[in-house]
Amino acid sequence: MRHVVWDWNGTLFDDQHLVLEGLHAVLAEAGLPAIDLATYQRLYTRPVKVFYERLFGRPIPADEWAHLDERYHDGYRAALHRAGLAADAERALDLVAEADSSQSLLSMWRHHELVPLVGQLGIEDRFVRIDGLQGPGGGNKAPHLEAHLTAVTHLTGDDPSQVLVIGDALDDAAAAAHVGARCVLFDGGSHPRAELETAGVPVASSLVEALDRAYG
Incomplete structure (x- = not known):
């Protein structure tokens, strides 16, 4: 990956x-x-x-x-x-770095609020790119992921199958499918686990487990 x-x-x-x-x-x-x-x-x-x-x-x-x-x-x-980082967020970020994979952050939260918060939490240096929402909110993530990956093509080699999306919503899985990326869903957020499992991608109970499911 x-x-x-x-x-x-x-x-x-x-x-x-x-x-x-x-x-x-x-x-x-x-x-x-x-x-x-x-x-x-x-x-x-x-x-x-x-x-x-x-x-x-x-x-x-x-x-x-x-x-x-x-x-x-x-x-x-x-x-x-x-609020703060998920319990194993920093460990998960470390594991990605140890695997020699680059990582970025894509959120549907407002960009001008996201970037300073990531900085306050001390993890901004983990990401090669941070993108939040710029413009009207509430839409689907797929076009935003497409634009985000275009911006990091030099890291992905223009091969979306080498990209892993980790999120908590069915919309994350739909966005990953739209661009041809892999996806693992985390069951700590927007949907109950049973609903996440209908997306046809692995579902994990922690961020570290999500990486294990992807890299294992």
Whole structure:
């Protein structure tokens, strides 16, 4: 494996509780009840707007969606100080380096907030490239992964089969399939394990196990 592309939220960054807090801020403003993690995982999908429409039980017009997205990020940001790296994130990053593979970070979280946070957590030097979302949010990851890999072609040799994507969402598996990369899903984030297993790729209970499944 020449290159590993890591997802951030729910994968390297253990923030599922913050995701719920941001969502609860949106639901409270809309007069809707809070939901638990199991309900979140059962309903979650991308595009994220579709997920919100499931919760609201109706279509959401574009102007309302823009407001909801901002409200979510406000709630998430307010709780950000209470989250950190996944328990074995640093060990997993070390293992990739020891295997002489390059690694990068691709997140659907906002780029201008992602980069300083990665720096604060002291792991920015592990990545040859860090890409967060620039522009409207809530869409699928596939076009972003395609652009990300184009930027690191000099490391992958333009061979997507030598790229491993590790993430926590079905959208990560779909994005990997779109570009022809390999994928292992981590069951610590957006979906219950049984749903991840429908993607047809290996599913791991830790980041180190994800690497074992890929390199083993």
